[in-house]
Structures are given as C-alpha cells and as structure tokens.
Amino acid sequence: MLHIKEYFTEGLIQMAILLSLCGVRVDVGLEAFMPPSWCELILGPTSALTHTQILNLRNRYSLHPKTVDLDQFFTARRLLGWVRSLDRIQVPQAELETWLVQQEAGPLSGRFPDQNSLMDRTPGQVERVQSEPTMEQGEVLDGLEDGEQRTDVDRSDESSDMLPENQPLGLDLELQWQDLMDILEPENTDVEMMTCSNRSPDSRRPATAPGDGSEAPPPCSSTRPGTEPLTGTFWQQDLFGTANQLEQEPVLLPLTPSDELDEDGSVINTGFTLGNSRLDSWTIPSNYTDLLDENPTKDTDEGMNGGDNLAAFSMNLLTRDISPFSSDSPSYDLKTPSVSQATRGNDLDQDFGQTTSSSFVLAEEDADGFPSHISDLLKDLNILEDIQLLAGELEEGFSPELEARSEEEEQLHCDGVHQGADRRGNWMEDQEQRSRLGDVQAEAEAEVETDSDSGLSLDFIHSPSSSSSIVSEGSADDSSSSCASAVGNVFSDKVDSSDEDDSAGSHLEVEVTIKQEEVEEDMGAVGGHGAPRFPANHEDSKLFPGFSWLEHIGHDHTYNNPPLSSLSSPAPGTMSPIQTESSVRAGRARPCRCSSSSLAPETKTWSRDKERARALRIPFSYQLIVNLPVEEFNHLLSSGQLSQQQLTLIRDIRRRGKNKIAAQNCRKRKLDVLLALEEDLKALRLQRSELLQEKRNSLRRLQDMKSRFGRLHQEIFSQLADDNGRPLDATEYTLRFGPDDTVTVASVRASQSSKKHRGVKKRRS
DNA sequence: CTCCTATGTCATGAC
DNA sequence: GAGTCATGACATAGG
Known part of the structure; x- marks a missing residue:
C-alpha cells in the first residue's frame, strides 16, 4: 500500500509543481507528504488549509456539530470570505481552522447525515459497515440470549430455593404438603413472571450496551453521538483514521517530473483554456462531489480490489475533503465580494475558478491514482469537457432556489436527520429536473415577478421621497463587476449573461439590489446586480448547512420566525436597499422558514399594510421593519426623518409582524403539545388496560388459591385429633409453621391472646 | 348558509 | 419603562 501511495503522491506532486509553474495554484492536499518547502513552492505561502489539516483538526478537537455558537455563524461568513480569497488574504490559521472544523462537522452530520455516509464510504468502510451491524446484532442477540439464560437460571434458582422447603415435611403430611405446594405453585409462577417482567429491562440492556459499551465505537463519534447510526460513526472514524495514517506516514519523494506529466500539464492548461468560459462550473464541489461519488458507490458495489480500490478510496477521500467547501460554494459567491475583489474585479474569479478547477482535475487524478491513467484521462479533452458540462448542469441545478426548496421540503418532510438519503434523492431529482428545464434563471425571474407584488420598497424606491433608499448608481456600478463576477463564479454563465441583460435592460433591479452581503464589515465590498437573484437567505442556509437541523436541537419552537427567505428573497423589489449589517445578522441569528401556505395570507395581510405604507411613503421594507433589531430599528427610525404617522405605522407593522410570528x-407549539398529549393518552390507555388485565388474572389466581387452601385445611383437620381422639375443630385450631420447617397445631384462642399480648407489649414499648 | 380551518390581529401578562 | 414573547380571544377568508 505504501508504494502505491508513493507513486500516487509523486504524480500529484509533480502535477502540482507543473501547474504552479504554469501559474495555476493548486491545492492537492498532500502537504503531509511533502516537506514544508515543497508546500511553499507548490502552494505558495498563503495556501489554503488542506483537507488533511481539516481532518486532523476534526480529529484533534473532536468538535461536535451541535456545539454551534451563533457568534461563530456570524464570524463564519467573514471567515468564509477569507477562505474564498485564500490566495489574497492571509487568514489567521487557528481561527480559520476552527471554523472549518465546525463548518465541516455541520453538513456532514447535520444536514445530510446519510448523504456522506452513502457517498463517501470507501469499500473497506462499506464492508465494515456491512459487517459491523451484524456484529452488533449478534451482540444484541447474545445479550438477549444471555438475558434469557439468566432468566432461566433465575428460574431454576428459584425453584431450587423452593425445593428445600419441601424436603423436611413429615411423611404423613407429604401428600398434603405436596398439594399445598401445588396450590402455591401459581404464586411461584407469578413470582417468575414478576421477575421476568422486572428483569426484562435488564435483558434489553445488552441490546443497548454496544452503543456505549466497550464494543461501542470510540468517542470519535463526536459528530453526532446518540443520534447518528453507528455505521456512520464507524465509517467516519475509519475515514479519519485513514487520513491520519496517511499523514503519519510522510513520504518524501524525489522531484522527478516526467515527460508524461509534462504532457499532462499542457493538457491541463489546454483544458483550462478551453474550459475557461465555464470555469465557474467547477466551483460547485458539492455537486461534483455527488457526481464523483457515484462512481465509488458503483465501485463499491462491484467489489473493490486492486487499483480500482485505490482509485475509489482516494476519490472518496478527496471528494469528502472538498465537501465542506463545496457545500458552501453557492453561498460563497455572495460573500466573496471582498475588498480585494472589489478592486480586482473578475481577476479573482478566474483565479479562484482556476484554483478550484485545478483542484478538481487533481481530484480526478487522484481518482485514477496512476500517472498513466492520469495522462490517459487528461489527454482526453472530451472527458474534461464532459465533466465540465456535467458540473455545469449540476451547478445550474444548484441554484439557491433549489436550495430553498429543498429546505422547505426538508422542513415539510422531516424534523430530524434521518431524511438525509431521501433528501439527497430529492435534491438530485430536483437538480435533474432543473437541468432538464435548463433555465433556472427564468424561474427565478418568475418568482421575483410573483413576489414583487408585495414589494414596498420598490415602490418607494421610485418615489422621490425615498432618496435615502436609493443606492447610488456609481457604487452599484462599481460593485457590479465584482459582484457579478463573484456570482458568476458559482452560478453559471447564464446567470451572468442574464444579469448583464437585466442590468442592461433596467436599472431598477440594480437599484433594489439587496445589499446584505455588501455591508459585511470585513469584506467591505458591495454587491452588484447579481445579488437580488441569489438572496442572502440562501447563502445563509448554504453557509450553515447544518443550521436548519441544529435549530431543532434545543427544542426551539421558533418555527415561523420571519423568514430569511422573505427577508430578502421572495421580493427583491420589496427589499429596501437600506440594509444594515445587524439586520442581516438578525435574520441570520433567527433562521426561520415560512411555510408556503402561510406566505399567501401573509402577502395578503401585508398588502393591507402595504397600502398604508405606500400611502405614507414609508421607505422601508416589511421584513426590514419586522426583523431589524430594536437598536437598529430605532436608529433607522431616528435617522429616517419620518413623520409621526409614518413612525406609528412602522411601529404597528413591526408589532403586527412580530405578533404574527409569535402567533x-x-x-405550532400548541399543536405539538396536543399531539404529544394524544400520544401520552394512547400510551396510558394501553398501560391501563394491561394493568387491569393483570389485576383480573391476579384476583382469579387468588380466589383459586383460597379455595384450594380451604379444602386442604379442611382435609388436614379432618385427619387430626386431640388427646381424647376427637377430631379438631378447624375453626378453633390453626396450623402454625415454625421457622425450622416444623408444623404445629395451635388453638386460635391461644394465638389470638398471644397476638394481643404482643400488641400490648408493642404499645407499651 | 353554516361549519371548520387557517391565519392575522389585538389585548394582556410575564420576562 | 420599553421591547419582546406567549397566549387567549376575536375577526376574517376560504374550502
């Protein structure tokens, strides 16, 4: 295995060096195998965090995806911007690594828990996953069998405990006592039943024990303890373990680029040149993660041996490593506008596109693993173009709208995390449908048009009084290039072209550009016309993929908070350009979704307020008014030079909006409580019926015992006689059982008097 | 027309 | 005291 790694690594290093010589920055994630000087040489001094580092961090800190701090979400956007411009800005390593670790933990375990587990399993992992559950089942079965055996042992013990009581009986009473024991037998059975019922939880314990016992997966399951299937934990652990192992075995190889690789490098460059027009399509790693992971899955099914095994393994590793970035990529472009981007314009896009695409190509190399395969693959430009086309299609299907839709579907279909596979399926279906339709932009425009009805700010933007809300054209134009290019990075060229068309067609949409991301204090750049098409809520949902899942962790019943989507997306026209950072933060801090059913009445009711607001020429959008933090809101009101009527109406709108959400x-809470109560009621009724049945059985057995004991009592006393030979009266005498298993006949009066004496003594004492 | 459901709105109390 | 949230009560629209 080691020599394969060496071979594999050598080819990658050579390729990376060649690419770096050609001016293409690459990140092959092989720093573990290279001396630091090589890293500097190939990746440059400001190279990004590599996937091995990420894996290391994740293993080292064992961060849990649930330990999400909202503040980190806020900083995450800024950090992500840094990540996106890694070749431009020096990122504090520790902070970035911490964020990346958390960022990776979220989407992996939180949002699509099954997705990665389905996609990224290496064959060995799959085998392990397939075998380990059986082991666990075996353990469970063993545990159950143990429990049963123990129960049997207990039963035998109980019966053995009972036997000595029978032995000392007198021979004359042997038959009678045997009958008595027969009478008492049901009681023993009850005892057994009770012991069984009491022991039943214990017998179940072995079934759960593997989850936390010694055979349980090691505490590496920091991803999602308790909720994640063990299999997922196993494969993750294995994957990271493999990565660590790779890291712990640095392989230093001589730098001997071959002619073959030279050719490959030229081919790659040619591929870049040819695919430059679609460079943005490479920036959808999540999609091509899905794409690439299909092969490993197939390979897994086919049984991985030899080189294919290695190929699938490395492909899994690489795609998995890329996934944290990939899941964020659609949102990335929106926050990409940084200072450097604002100044450099399209340069950065191409740089980033090249970087990403080179990474992608290298991932393909890794998948093949051997230089000959690499050359064969890379020489075939058709394959490259196919990959680009496919990535482009996937990219088109990966629009924020689909994201939002999938979010809605997610909320509709599930509250938990078990829907990962289905979600992935829906996602892929959506993407396929979108690629069949082929024009997501048209749909976005349709949606914009649909929702633009409820627009408030759009109307006021046109109004002369809303001068404060109008974005200066100069800034919009200045930012348009960077933002549009940034958007173009991730969203296909169609977006760009359509945006350009739109910008050429009308300036209105430019004016109503949502400037949520532009006001990012650290990024400093402003957005262009692309922004309205890809609102920030999608970015948020994309940036924090696990967030929708995480918001349910604390049983937060904020089901219908003012939707981020409505905060910006549904009606770009309604969105006032006046967007402060805290407003964005507020919307981000309270992730929310509005069900589609609630949107229509909302727009209707909003139309009422809209009319009033339009009459009073209020220059703010509804979502802005409602979702803005109070400080910002007050600041907004104070700085708006609004009349008393306007202030009152704005406050009313805010109050109504908040109350609407609260209602x-x-x-929703009430409904949940009702459903929970119904479940409880059902369970209690079932328990009650069971208890009643048990009570009836017990009473029946007690009556039976009483009758049999009475008959036995009569029979015994019929055979007993006093000193005079007269039969004893069963009402005057009773049987007394001594501690030494002796049985004596005592008078009832004497026993009553002794009891009285004992009672008197007790009272006196 | 009535009933039911969903939703928005208001009033009120608690924090 | 203001703001927010939760909730009961009422109004309204639509099926």
Whole structure:
C-alpha cells in the first residue's frame, strides 16, 4: 500500500509543481507528504488549509456539530470570505481552522447525515459497515440470549430455593404438603413472571450496551453521538483514521517530473483554456462531489480490489475533503465580494475558478491514482469537457432556489436527520429536473415577478421621497463587476449573461439590489446586480448547512420566525436597499422558514399594510421593519426623518409582524403539545388496560388459591385429633409453621391472646 | 348558509 | 419603562 501511495503522491506532486509553474495554484492536499518547502513552492505561502489539516483538526478537537455558537455563524461568513480569497488574504490559521472544523462537522452530520455516509464510504468502510451491524446484532442477540439464560437460571434458582422447603415435611403430611405446594405453585409462577417482567429491562440492556459499551465505537463519534447510526460513526472514524495514517506516514519523494506529466500539464492548461468560459462550473464541489461519488458507490458495489480500490478510496477521500467547501460554494459567491475583489474585479474569479478547477482535475487524478491513467484521462479533452458540462448542469441545478426548496421540503418532510438519503434523492431529482428545464434563471425571474407584488420598497424606491433608499448608481456600478463576477463564479454563465441583460435592460433591479452581503464589515465590498437573484437567505442556509437541523436541537419552537427567505428573497423589489449589517445578522441569528401556505395570507395581510405604507411613503421594507433589531430599528427610525404617522405605522407593522410570528409559533407549539398529549393518552390507555388485565388474572389466581387452601385445611383437620381422639375443630385450631420447617397445631384462642399480648407489649414499648 | 380551518390581529401578562 | 414573547380571544377568508 505504501508504494502505491508513493507513486500516487509523486504524480500529484509533480502535477502540482507543473501547474504552479504554469501559474495555476493548486491545492492537492498532500502537504503531509511533502516537506514544508515543497508546500511553499507548490502552494505558495498563503495556501489554503488542506483537507488533511481539516481532518486532523476534526480529529484533534473532536468538535461536535451541535456545539454551534451563533457568534461563530456570524464570524463564519467573514471567515468564509477569507477562505474564498485564500490566495489574497492571509487568514489567521487557528481561527480559520476552527471554523472549518465546525463548518465541516455541520453538513456532514447535520444536514445530510446519510448523504456522506452513502457517498463517501470507501469499500473497506462499506464492508465494515456491512459487517459491523451484524456484529452488533449478534451482540444484541447474545445479550438477549444471555438475558434469557439468566432468566432461566433465575428460574431454576428459584425453584431450587423452593425445593428445600419441601424436603423436611413429615411423611404423613407429604401428600398434603405436596398439594399445598401445588396450590402455591401459581404464586411461584407469578413470582417468575414478576421477575421476568422486572428483569426484562435488564435483558434489553445488552441490546443497548454496544452503543456505549466497550464494543461501542470510540468517542470519535463526536459528530453526532446518540443520534447518528453507528455505521456512520464507524465509517467516519475509519475515514479519519485513514487520513491520519496517511499523514503519519510522510513520504518524501524525489522531484522527478516526467515527460508524461509534462504532457499532462499542457493538457491541463489546454483544458483550462478551453474550459475557461465555464470555469465557474467547477466551483460547485458539492455537486461534483455527488457526481464523483457515484462512481465509488458503483465501485463499491462491484467489489473493490486492486487499483480500482485505490482509485475509489482516494476519490472518496478527496471528494469528502472538498465537501465542506463545496457545500458552501453557492453561498460563497455572495460573500466573496471582498475588498480585494472589489478592486480586482473578475481577476479573482478566474483565479479562484482556476484554483478550484485545478483542484478538481487533481481530484480526478487522484481518482485514477496512476500517472498513466492520469495522462490517459487528461489527454482526453472530451472527458474534461464532459465533466465540465456535467458540473455545469449540476451547478445550474444548484441554484439557491433549489436550495430553498429543498429546505422547505426538508422542513415539510422531516424534523430530524434521518431524511438525509431521501433528501439527497430529492435534491438530485430536483437538480435533474432543473437541468432538464435548463433555465433556472427564468424561474427565478418568475418568482421575483410573483413576489414583487408585495414589494414596498420598490415602490418607494421610485418615489422621490425615498432618496435615502436609493443606492447610488456609481457604487452599484462599481460593485457590479465584482459582484457579478463573484456570482458568476458559482452560478453559471447564464446567470451572468442574464444579469448583464437585466442590468442592461433596467436599472431598477440594480437599484433594489439587496445589499446584505455588501455591508459585511470585513469584506467591505458591495454587491452588484447579481445579488437580488441569489438572496442572502440562501447563502445563509448554504453557509450553515447544518443550521436548519441544529435549530431543532434545543427544542426551539421558533418555527415561523420571519423568514430569511422573505427577508430578502421572495421580493427583491420589496427589499429596501437600506440594509444594515445587524439586520442581516438578525435574520441570520433567527433562521426561520415560512411555510408556503402561510406566505399567501401573509402577502395578503401585508398588502393591507402595504397600502398604508405606500400611502405614507414609508421607505422601508416589511421584513426590514419586522426583523431589524430594536437598536437598529430605532436608529433607522431616528435617522429616517419620518413623520409621526409614518413612525406609528412602522411601529404597528413591526408589532403586527412580530405578533404574527409569535402567533404562528404559539399555534405550532400548541399543536405539538396536543399531539404529544394524544400520544401520552394512547400510551396510558394501553398501560391501563394491561394493568387491569393483570389485576383480573391476579384476583382469579387468588380466589383459586383460597379455595384450594380451604379444602386442604379442611382435609388436614379432618385427619387430626386431640388427646381424647376427637377430631379438631378447624375453626378453633390453626396450623402454625415454625421457622425450622416444623408444623404445629395451635388453638386460635391461644394465638389470638398471644397476638394481643404482643400488641400490648408493642404499645407499651 | 353554516361549519371548520387557517391565519392575522389585538389585548394582556410575564420576562 | 420599553421591547419582546406567549397566549387567549376575536375577526376574517376560504374550502
């Protein structure tokens, strides 16, 4: 295996060096195998965090995806911007690594828990996953069998405990006592039943024990302890373990680039040149992660041996490593506008596109693993173009709208995380449908048009009084290039072209550009016309993929908070350009979704307020008014030079909006409580019926015992006689059982008097 | 027309 | 005291 790694690594290093010589920055994630000087040579001094580092960090800190701090979400955007411009800005390593670790933990375990587990398993992992559950089942079965055996042992013990009581009986009473024991037998059975029922939880314990016992997966399962299937934990652990192993075995190889690789390098450059027009399509790693992972899955099914095995393994590793970035990529472009981007314009896009695409190509190399395969693959430009086309299609299907839709579907279909596979399926279906339709932009425009009805700010933007809300054209134009290019990075060229068309067609959409991302204090750049098409809520949902899942962790019943989507997306026209950072933060801090059913009445009711607001020429959007933090809101009101009527109406709108959300939450909570109570009621009724049945059985057995004991009592006393030979009266005498298993006949009066004496003594004492 | 459901809105209390 | 949230009560629209 080691020599394969060496071979594999050598080819990658050579390729990376060649690419770096050609001016293409690459990140092959092989720093573990290279001396630091090589890293500097190939990747440059400001190279990004590599996937091995990420894996290391994740293993080292064992961060849990649930330990999400909202502040980190806020900083995450800025950090992500740094990540996106890694070749431009020096990122504090520790901070970035911490964020990346958390960022990776989220999407992996939180949002699509099954997705990665389905996609990224290496064959060995799959085998392990397939075998280990059986082991666990075996353990469970063993545990159950143990429990049963123990129960049997207990039963035998109980019966053996009972036997000595029978032995000392007198021979004359042997038959009678045997009958008595027969009478008492049901009681023993009850005892057994009770012991069984009491022991049943214990017998179940072995079934759960593997989850936390010694055979349980090691505490590496920091991803999602308790909720994640063990299999997922196993494969993750294995994957990271493999990565660590790779890291712990640095292989230093001589730098001997071959002619073959030279050719490959030229081919790659040619591929870049040819695919430059679609460079943005390479920036959808999540999609091509899905794409690439199909092969490993197939390979896994076919049984991996030899070189294919290695190929699938490395491909899994690489695609998995890329996935944290990939999942963020659609949102990335929106926050990409940084200072450097604002100044450099399209340069950065191409740089980034090249970098990403080179990474992608290298991932393909890794997948093949051997230089000969690399050359064969890379020489075939058709394959490259196919990959580009496919990535482009996937990219088109990966629009924020689909993201939002999938979010909605996610909320509709599930509250938990078990829907990962289905979600992935829906996602892929959506993407396929989108690629069949082929024009997501048209749909986005349709949606914009649909929602633009409810626009408030759009109207006021046109109004002369809303001068403060109008973005200066100069800034918009200045930012348009960078933002549009940034958007173009991730969203296909169609987006760009359509945006350009739109910008050429009308300036209105430029004016109503949502400037949520532009005001990012650290990024400093402003967006262009691309922004309205890809609102920030999608970015948020994309940036924090696990967030929708995480928001349910604390049983936060904020079901219908003012939707981020509505905060910006549904009606770009309604969105006032006046967007402060805290407003964005507020919307981000309270992730929310509005069900589609609630949107229509909302727009209707909003139309009422809209009319009033239009009459009073209020220059703010509804979402802005409602979702802005109070400080920002007050600041907005104070700086707006608004009349008293306007202030009152704005406050009313805010109050109504907040109360509307509160009412929705309240109703949802009430419904949940009602459903929970119904479940409890059902369970209690079942328990009651069981207890009643048990009581009836017990009473029946007690009556039977009483009758049999009475008959036995009569029979015994019929055979007993006093000193005079007269039969004893069963009402005057009773049987007394001594501690030494002796049985004596005592008078009832004497026993009553002794009891009285004992009672008197007790009272006196 | 009535009933039911969903939703928005208001009033009120708690924090 | 203001702001926010939760919730009951009422109004309204639509099926």
